[in-house]
Amino acid sequence: MSARTTRLNHLVHLQCPRCYSAPMFLHHPYNLAGIGKMPKHCPHCQADFEPEPGFYFGALFVSYALAAPFCLLWFVVLNFGFGISFEPALFMVAITQLLLTPYLFHLSRAVWLYFHLKSNAAARKG
Numbered sequence: 001m002s003a004r005t006t007r008l009n010h011l012v013h014l015q016c017p018r019c020y021s022a023p024m025f026l027h028h029p030y031n032l033a034g035i036g037k038m039p040k041h042c043p044h045c046q047a048d049f050e051p052e053p054g055f056y057f058g059a060l061f062v063s064y065a066l067a068a069p070f071c072l073l074w075f076v077v078l079n080f081g082f083g084i085s086f087e088p089a090l091f092m093v094a095i096t097q098l099l100l101t102p103y104l105f106h107l108s109r110a111v112w113l114y115f116h117l118k119s120n121a122a123a124r125k126g
């Protein structure tokens with residue numbers, strides 16, 4: 001597995017972008033009471049998970065960039081691929097998006113942090 005594939009795998013599993021050993025979030029995305037709660041630092045490598053106040057504002061744009069193409073593609077698959085008519089397909093896209101929102105919220109924050117923190121081989125060993 002290439003380094004890029006490994007990094008993508010850890011991103012999808014919401015693990016620390018530096019050491020890949022610790023989770024970025026305190027709770028599972030579908031534990032709605034704890035959604036978005038993150039430790040200040042990685043418990044394994046001490047990577048700063050909030051470098052500055054308002055750091056995750058940029059994750060809003062990542063969330064949009066992930067959700068919009070997904071919704072469009074899913075609609076096309078449902079409407080043209082499975083032949084589901086417009087309104088039911090739109091409804092199914094909305095339901096799917098609603099169900100994916102907690103994970104997408106965490107994933108967009110993870111993508112934003114992965115943009116800003118490089119992996120560190122020394123941190124992974126420790």
Ligand SMILES: [Zn+2]
Pocket residue numbers: 016017018019020021022042043044045046047123
């Ligand atoms: Zn770490």
